[in-house]
Amino acid sequence: MARRYALLDVFTNRALAGNPLAVVLDGEGLSDERMQAIAKEFNLSETVFVLPAENPAHSAKVRIFTPGRELPFAGHPTVGTAILLAHERFGDVEGDADAVVVLEEKIGNVRCGVVLKGGAAGFAEFDVPKLSSPSMPVGAKEPIAAALGLSPHEVGFENHVPSCFEAGVPFAFIPVANLDALSRAKPQMQDWDGAFAAEPHRDVYVYCRQTTAHDSAFSARMFAPTMGIVEDPATGAAAAAFAGVVRHFDELLDGTHFIRIEQGYHMGRPSLIDLEIDLDNGKLHGVRIGGQAVVVARGELYL
Template sequence: MARNYSIYDVFTDRKLAGNPLAVVFDGDDLSDQAMQSIAAEFNLSETVFVQKFGNSAHATRIRIFTPARELPFAGHPTVGTAIALAEQAYGDQDGGLDLVSVLEENVGPVRCAVRLRPGEASFAEFDLPRTSNRYDLPLDRQGIADALSLKVTAIGFENHVPAIWGAGVPFLLVPVHDIAAVESLEFDPQLWERTAPLCEGRLTPAYVYCRGGVHHAAKFHARMFSPDMGITEDPATGSAVAALSGAIWHFDGLPDGHHPLMVEQGVEMGRSSHIHLHIDVKDGAISRARIGGQAVRLATGSLDL
């Protein structure tokens, strides 16, 4: 059976930048093992399988796989799939179109808004399915520094300290002093496996960040590494930015109001990604957070399975 797919570059308006994503549109009747094998064959950070409605009130159900395992939620697959489905259904229209859909993921329903404009890269934005929460686990700052090939004095800035946060997928967020430290780090997966704690039964990925960025609008600059997911380095990680929303609110003491931020990632890989984060704070707590970005289709094809 031929199963159609497209490859999108996500969190970018340029082809061959951002984070590539495979979207398999005919994901029904595939076993978990088959989906995992296909994801390993594509060998991208994530591959999405679109399936029939899990709930008649939702637009569609999607399953998200890294080369090594399934994820309950991820940002660039959510943005990329929302855009891919919208372009598949409405891409031939001459005028612009704004629409809302719901993707049913393992974490729960995720509400997405999509903007289609002729001659422009499409844009999608989704509400975080969960508010970012902190996991109270002991951390070895020296061990973290060693695994990143950094001096321990480079770890932390202002009120920001290493901590585990998650909004569907937990990450060990590691703040460092500046972009030079982020650029120069060398990730050692073996040292990381000995240092990073297990969280929800899995080795926590490393998400290293600092203030500022190469892009003039970037408020934070980041890199992500995840041996457990089979990802050497990720060009863009929306679920990590979802986790980061809680750390920003907590360590920066965000006041009530709306806080738009842009996080850049993938610069060191030559695949610059721009992830838009919006945090709404009310009565001293996050009332709503959402993540958005653009995506462009790079390729289409079919799997002969």
């Protein structure tokens, strides 16, 4: 059976940048084991399988797999799939076209607003289905620094210290002093378990305040070697959880805050993730993730 698929680059407005994504449009009838094998075959950070929606009012049900396991939610697959399904609905557009795409993910229903522009990258923004909350404490600076190949004095800046937050997928958030430290961070697998052995801290988001782009607020890298992802060019699920980090350490005032995160620059795949945070009475009230994506290839799987 021929199954259509598309490849997209997400959180970018040009091909061969951002985070690549595979979307299998005809996923019906595939077993869990077959989906995992296909994701391993594509060997991208994530592969999405599109299935008929359980609720006919929704756009699709989706399953999201890394090369190593299934995820209940992920950001760049949500953005990329929403833009692709809007393209499937409207085809090539000459002006602007707006769409609402509702994806049934394992975490719940994710509502996405999509804007297509003729001859330009599409844009999607979605409401994060689960607000960021603290998870288990992380360890001391010394083992964390060793696991990243850094010195302990390079871990932390201002009042930011290592923490763990989750918005569907947990991450250990490790602040580092500057871009130089961020560029030198590299998983040291002989020390990884010593720093991050206790679940759910094995996926690590390293960030600093210093940035490359003038309009970015943070620069970040994400390492998930135990998920089959040595480094991820852009991680929307981590950005969703990062909302809790920023609220906690930066003590934001009530209202709406726009934060742009740059990621992937150290991999030669620059990515820009838009994070919007709504605060009410000092608490997270709403979080949105947005970004662009372009379709770079289409094909068929003969499976």
